[in-house]
Each structure stands twice: as C-alpha cells, then as structure tokens.
Amino acid sequence: MSAIVPETQTRVLNLVQAVNEALDLALERDPRVLLFGEDVGRMGGVFRASDGLQAKYGEHRVFDTPLAESGIVGYGIGLALAGMRPVAEIQFAGFLYPALDQILSHLGRYRHRTRGRYSIPMVIRAPYGGGVHTPEQHADSPEAVLCHVPGVKVVIPSSPERAKGLLLSAIEDPDPVFFLEAIKLYRGVKAEVPQGYYTLPLGKARIVREGEAASLFCYGGMVEVCQKAAEVAAREGVELEVVDLESLTPLDTETIVGSVQKTGRAVVVYEAMRTGGFGAEVAARIAEEAIDFLQAPILRVAGWDAPYPPFSAVEHYYRPDAKRVLEAVRKVLRH
Amino acid sequence: MDVDTLRYLQDDGTPLGELPFPPEKLLSGYRALRRARHFDERALVLQRQGKLGVYPPFRGQEAAQVGVALALEKTDWLVPSYRETAAALTHGLPIATTILYWRADPSGWRFPEGVRILPFYIPIATQIPQAVGVAQAGKYHGENWVVAAFIGDGGTSEGDFHEGLNFASVFGAPVVFVVQNNGWAISVPTEKQMKVRRVASRAQGYGIPGVVVDGNDLVAVWKAAQEAVERARSGGGPTLLEALTYRIAPHTSSDDPGRYRTEEQTEVWKRKDPVMRMRRCLEYLGVWDEQRESALVEELETELLAALEEADRSPEPAPWSIVEEVFAEMNPDQRAAWEYLQGGMR
Ligand SMILES: Cc1ncc(C[n+]2csc(CCOP(=O)(O)OP(=O)(O)O)c2C)c(N)n1
Numbered sequence: 001m002s003a004i005v006p007e008t009q010t011r012v013l014n015l016v017q018a019v020n021e022a023l024d025l026a027l028e029r030d031p032r033v034l035l036f037g038e039d040v041g042r043m044g045g046v047f048r049a050s051d052g053l054q055a056k057y058g059e060h061r062v063f064d065t066p067l068a069e070s071g072i073v074g075y076g077i078g079l080a081l082a083g084m085r086p087v088a089e090i091q092f093a094g095f096l097y098p099a100l101d102q103i104l105s106h107l108g109r110y111r112h113r114t115r116g117r118y119s120i121p122m123v124i125r126a127p128y129g130g131g132v133h134t135p136e137q138h139a140d141s142p143e144a145v146l147c148h149v150p151g152v153k154v155v156i157p158s159s160p161e162r163a164k165g166l167l168l169s170a171i172e173d174p175d176p177v178f179f180l181e182a183i184k185l186y187r188g189v190k191a192e193v194p195q196g197y198y199t200l201p202l203g204k205a206r207i208v209r210e211g212e213a214a215s216l217f218c219y220g221g222m223v224e225v226c227q228k229a230a231e232v233a234a235r236e237g238v239e240l241e242v243v244d245l246e247s248l249t250p251l252d253t254e255t256i257v258g259s260v261q262k263t264g265r266a267v268v269v270y271e272a273m274r275t276g277g278f279g280a281e282v283a284a285r286i287a288e289e290a291i292d293f294l295q296a297p298i299l300r301v302a303g304w305d306a307p308y309p310p311f312s313a314v315e316h317y318y319r320p321d322a323k324r325v326l327e328a329v330r331k332v333l334r335h
Numbered sequence: 336m337d338v339d340t341l342r343y344l345q346d347d348g349t350p351l352g353e354l355p356f357p358p359e360k361l362l363s364g365y366r367a368l369r370r371a372r373h374f375d376e377r378a379l380v381l382q383r384q385g386k387l388g389v390y391p392p393f394r395g396q397e398a399a400q401v402g403v404a405l406a407l408e409k410t411d412w413l414v415p416s417y418r419e420t421a422a423a424l425t426h427g428l429p430i431a432t433t434i435l436y437w438r439a440d441p442s443g444w445r446f447p448e449g450v451r452i453l454p455f456y457i458p459i460a461t462q463i464p465q466a467v468g469v470a471q472a473g474k475y476h477g478e479n480w481v482v483a484a485f486i487g488d489g490g491t492s493e494g495d496f497h498e499g500l501n502f503a504s505v506f507g508a509p510v511v512f513v514v515q516n517n518g519w520a521i522s523v524p525t526e527k528q529m530k531v532r533r534v535a536s537r538a539q540g541y542g543i544p545g546v547v548v549d550g551n552d553l554v555a556v557w558k559a560a561q562e563a564v565e566r567a568r569s570g571g572g573p574t575l576l577e578a579l580t581y582r583i584a585p586h587t588s589s590d591d592p593g594r595y596r597t598e599e600q601t602e603v604w605k606r607k608d609p610v611m612r613m614r615r616c617l618e619y620l621g622v623w624d625e626q627r628e629s630a631l632v633e634e635l636e637t638e639l640l641a642a643l644e645e646a647d648r649s650p651e652p653a654p655w656s657i658v659e660e661v662f663a664e665m666n667p668d669q670r671a672a673w674e675y676l677q678g679g680m681r
Contacts, residue, residue: 038520038521038523039521039522039523042522042523042594042595043521043522043594043595044594046521064522064523064527066489066492066523066527066528066529067459067489067490067492067493067520067523067528068492068493068494069493070493070494071492071494094458095458095459097458098458098493098494098495133388133389134389135388135389135417135439135457135587136439136457137457137458138457274668275668304657304658304668304669304672304676305658305661305666305668305669305672306657306658306661306669306672307661309441309656309657310388310439311439311440311441311652311656311657312388312439313439313440313651313652314652314653314654314656314657317654317657317676318657
C-alpha cells in the first residue's frame with residue numbers, strides 16, 4: 001500500500017519517535033521548514049516530539065513562542081505567505097480554540113480569496129484524544145470542527161510507520177494540513193519504521209484487515225480498538241474488515257464504498273462526541289454512494305454527547321472500546 | 336518604565352520597618368499560609384500514592400496567593416487558574432472538596448453554595464474576560480463585590496488577557512488582576528515570554544494602576560491587595576498586581592524541570608521561601624516559636640486527615656455521571672447513553 005517506501009532497513013519506534021524522526025528529516029532537507037510552538041524548543045515539547053531538534057538545528061529554526069495559540073497560527077500563516085514552511089505545534093488539540101479565528105477566517109481560505117496568488121503550506125500538529133488519564137480539556141478530539149473548514153486537510157495517523165510518511169507528505173503539501181496525533185498511541189504502539197525519507201500519499205484510506213462480514217471505519221487511536229474487536233470476532237468465525245481512514249479531508253470515498261459493496265454492513269468508530277462527529281460524514285457518504293449494497297443500518301460507536309471526562313475512574317466508559325464496537329457489530333449482523 | 340517593588344520583609348524575614356498590620360492579624364495570615372503549604376506537601380504525597388490525578392503544586396507561591404485571598408471579603412469572588420489551590424483554600428474552599436477536585440472526582444467539581452470561587456481554569460487566560468463580567472454583574476445586582484482574577488506570566492501572552500484588561504479599564508470594573516510572575520511557563524522563562532521587565536508596566540497601556548510586589552512577602556502582597564480591593568470597591572476600577580515569585584516545584588506532577596532549568600536557580604529562591612520568611616518575622620516580633628509551630632502543624636494535620644477521610648468516603652464516580660449535568664435536562668441521546676451506562680456496568 002505504501003507509496004514510496006524504499007527497500008531499506010527499519011527500526012522499532014513508537015509514534016512520538018516516528019514524528020520526531022520525520023521532523024528531523026524535514027528540517028534537514030528543506031531550509032524553509034521551521035518548527036515552533038509552546039515548549040517545543042528547549043524542552044523538546046511536552047511529549048518530546050521535537051526532542052533534540054533545537055540543539056541540532058538552532059534556535060532560529062526550532063523555537064519556543066509566547067503562550068498564544070492565535071499568535072502561533074497567525075504567525076505561521078504569515079511565514080507561509082512569505083515563502084517559509086512552518087510546522088507549528090499546538091500543545092493539545094483542546095488548546096486550538098483560541099486560534100479558531102485564524103483557522104476559520106484565514107488558514108483554509110487564503111488560496112481561494114487570492115485566487116491562487118497565495119497559499120499556506122503550513123502544518124499544524126496537535127496531540128488529541130483520551131485514554132491516558134489526562135486532566136480536564138487535555139483529551140479533546142476536535143477533528144470534525146477542523147474538517148468543517150474549507151481549504152484545510154486533516155490527517156490522523158494510526159501507527160509509527162504511517163505517522164512518519166504522512167507527516168513528511170503533510171510538510172511537502174502546498175496547502176494547510178492539520179496533523180492530529182493520538183496521545184494514547186504516542187508511547188502505546190511500537191512498530192518497525194523504515195529509515196530515511198519517505199512519503200505516504202494523503203487522501204487514501206487503507207484496509208488494515210480484510211473481512212467479509214462487516215466493515216469497521218476508524219482512524220487514529222480507534223484503529224487499534226477496531227483491530228482488537230476484529231480479532232475477537234475472528235475467534236468466533238466472523239471476519240471483519242477494518243478500514244483506517246487516515247486522511248479525513250480529503251476523504252477516500254472510493255475505498256469506503258468499495259468495502260461496503262463487499263460487506264454490506266458498516267460501523268463507524270470515533271472517540272469524539274457522537275453528535276455532529278466525523279462518523280456522520282462517513283455514514284452520509286455510504287448512504288449516498290452505496291445504499292443499495294447495505295444490508296443493515298450504518299451504526300456509529302463514539303464518545304457520548306458530553307465533554308470528555310477527566311474523571312479518570314470512569315473515562316474508559318466514554319472512549320469506545322472493543323466491547324462497544326462488538327455490540328454494534330452484533331447489531332448489524334443480526335439484520 | 337519600572338514600577339517600584341513593594342516589600343515589608345527582608346529575604347530572611349526581618350521587617351524592613353514598621354509593619355502595616357498588628358501581630359494578631361499577622362498571626363492569622365501566617366496560619367493561612369502554613370495551612371496552604373501543608374496541603375501542598377500532602378497533596379504531592381497523595382498524588383504519588385495515586386490518590387490525586389495530575390496536580391499543579393504551588394510551592395514557593397503561597398504568599399502571592401494567600402495574601403490576595405486574605406484581602407477579600409467572603410462576598411468577593413476568586414477566579415483562579417489551575418495553580419491557585421492556595422488562594423482557593425484561603426477563600427473558603429473546603430479541603431475535602433479540594434482533594435476530590437484534584438482527584439478528578441465529579442463530586443469535587445461542584446463547589447459548595449456560598450463559596451464564591453469559580454472552578455480551576457485549565458485553558459490559559461480564558462478566565463480573564465469572564466472575571467470582568469462577574470465583576471460588572473455586581474453593579475447590576477446593587478452589590479459591591481470585587482473580583483480577584485489570577486493568571487501566570489505566560490498567560491499574559493494570550494489575547495484574552497489583553498482583551499479582559501481593556502474591558503475592565505473601559506468599564507471601570509472592580510477587578511484585581513493578579514499576575515503571579517513565577518519565572519516560568521512550563522519550560523519557557525519569562526524573558527522569552529515578553530520583553531517588558533515588569534508585567535505590571537503593561538497596566539499603563541490600559542490606563543489602570545500597575546503595582547509590583549515581592550510575591551514571597553506575605554505582608555506586602557496582603558497590603559497591596561487590600562489597597563487594590565479597596566480601590567475597586569470604592570469605584571476606582573481595576574488594578575494589575577504583579578507578584579514576583581518563583582515556581583519551586585515542577586509545573587505539574589507530570590513535569591520534569593531538569594529538562595529546562597538548573598537546581599541552582601531554584602536554590603536561590605528557596606532561600607526566599609515565603610512561609611519561612613513569615614515565620615521568621617513572627618519570631619522576630621516575639622509572637623512565635625518552635626512550640627507554637629509544632630502545635631499548628633499538628634492541628635493542620637488533624638484537619639487534613641479528617642478532610643481526607645471525608646473525601647475517601649465519597650462513593651466512586653458512577654460511569655453514567657459522564658453524561659449527567661450537561662444540560663438542565665438530559666436530551667434524548669444523553670438519556671439513551673445514561674441508560675446504556677447504567678445497564679452496561681462492566
Ligand atoms: C490555551 C492553552 N494553551 C496551552 C496550555 C498548556 N499549558 C498549560 S500551563 C502552560 C504554561 C502556563 O504558564 P503561566 O501562565 O506562566 O502559569 P504557571 O503554570 O507558571 O502558573 C501551558 C502552555 C493551556 N492549558 N491552555
């Protein structure tokens with residue numbers, strides 16, 4: 001599936017190390033690439049995504065900004081307008097909100113409102129999602145908000161190998177890209193990652209497990225949850241197909257529809273609040289393009305309609321797990 | 336344009352001259368200060384034992400918080416960031432509630448009636464314009480309450496801080512904006528956050544008074560806060576009060592300061608410890624000694640243990656509490672989730 005993965009040696013990395021490696025390679029390859037945000041420089045980021053990079057590339061390329069998200073995004077837009085390749089970090093996705101004016105009013109609109117005279121080749125990375133007992137407002141999943149902004153791409157990797165190649169593509173991309181990294185996966189997954197520079201195409205979903213019984217559509221931190229559900233189902237002889245959407249905008253409708261044509265059943269899994277979430281978009285595409293193939297209603301498994309709970313004793317009741325995914329699978333199979 | 340720094344105590348606690356408060360008052364202030372320190376020390380232990388969630392300690396900043404809270408009436412409001420546990424305890428937040436709050440237990444999220452403390456604010460600077468709204472609401476109610484709103488030095492870089500100060504200035508709102516300049520915003524030192532030497536000098540730009548105090552001097556903070564509260568209450572509008580202090584502790588229980596600062600820097604500030612300074616001051620005045628200190632600590636420990644027991648008696652949070660209290664009345668989706676979570680106990 002991966003596009004330009006060269007025959008090369010691999011090493012085992014976790015997701016945050018893979019992100020760090022991608023940032024390192026991008027800084028090395030393109031002098032226009034700049035890395036900045038809160039605690040990104042000296043400390044290397046609260047999750048260590050930029051660990052060691054300021055020491056390696058200097059304070060003019062990897063730096064701490066004042067504590068101001070609107071400032072960070074606006075500053076990046078300005079850099080990008082004048083030919084740089086800014087890669088900004090927002091410390092947690094839940095702290096993107098002060099920057100929403102810059103994002104909604106400018107980030108995705110600039111190319112259009114200057115008819116191509118200007119573009120914003122900027123990447124905004126942010127850790128998102130729950131599952132690791134973070135404090136209040138540190139576990140938001142605002143991807144649907146971002147997908148509703150015209151002119152921006154939204155990418156969410158689910159493994160170290162994918163994260164590295166997708167982030168490099170995002171940095172090369174001529175338009176603004178949000179790159180959301182599941183906090184749960186930062187140290188929670190380790191995998192072989194090819195060495196050296198490689199890119200993976202944006203806008204492509206990938207089938208991470210083939211099956212005939214029903215399709216599970218997911219992304220980011222929910223991919224491992226769906227894979228686990230699929231393993232359990234397989235023990236009962238039910239083969240589920242797991243589709244990692246990876247890129248939410250642009251969305252690979254073709255792969256989604258192809259999978260539904262094969263299985264006739266769809267469950268969409270995401271950890272953001274259910275109402276108005278990205279799963280609704282996936283369900284709508286399936287309804288629009290594959291309704292004749294459906295043998296059951298499309299179901300969503302998502303966070304409840306409430307803020308993500310910081311109450312660590314109960315937070316796992318909010319975030320979808322394999323059990324809830326399998327409940328939905330049973331429902332669609334009963335049809 | 337630097338503003339003079341108000342101080343009453345030398346670094347070792349000896350008074351610089353005549354103190355503005357009588358000994359009884361100083362004693363009650365010290366009690367609040369020592370109580371906050373005791374809570375913070377015990378909280379870190381509880382955190383390590385897994386009995387609190389992520390906790391932002393305030394060691395070294397007790398005077399900057401307690402001094403302001405002491406200047407408030409019970410009818411005044413305290414609008415904190417996440418760092419202001421010491422201020423909240425002094426303004427009447429029960430210890431048991433405080434423990435449950437930092438345990439991330441929903442039963443600690445509802446502060447008791449009559450306690451005018453807004454919840455701890457996690458998104459930086461968002462409390463600042465809100466504090467101005469709370470302050471102005473008092474005028475509509477015919478009440479003369481004052482609001483003390485807290486923020487860190489890093490937080491003053493956010494737009495909300497500036498918008499809030501301008502609103503307060505234009506409306507003449509009875510707010511005291513307290514900036515605890517503790518040297519750091521996680522790993523970013525104040526020199527990289529702003530190029531003014533004193534945050535308080537920014538007050539000029541809003542046409543309001545800017546005051547700088549030695550934030551590790553309880554007497555100075557208390558006195559300066561009193562004046563600012565008085566000005567606000569009598570219609571003189573807002574004040575920007577900067578307390579110069581230092582974050583001795585890590586940013587939170589998950590932070591490792593070794594990644595961005597040296598122990599030597601911290602040592603310098605440990606020698607100006609606000610609790611020790613106030614204690615030495617009382618000893619100098621002849622109203623405090625070792626015996627009284629141990630009696631106080633014993634009393635504080637008894638109070639804390641009782642509160643801890645109370646907190647521990649609180650039932651485990653129910654899974655369905657997740658969807659409760661989102662609206663006055665649950666919507667049908669939440670009702671369905673609530674029922675699912677009731678039946679779906681695993
Ligand atoms: C809007 C927003 N952005 C980022 C963060 C992450 N964050 C939490 S504390 C902090 C530093 C705050 O420093 P300062 O305002 O000086 O207060 P202190 O922690 O020193 O008390 C940051 C960046 C946040 N909580 N909210």
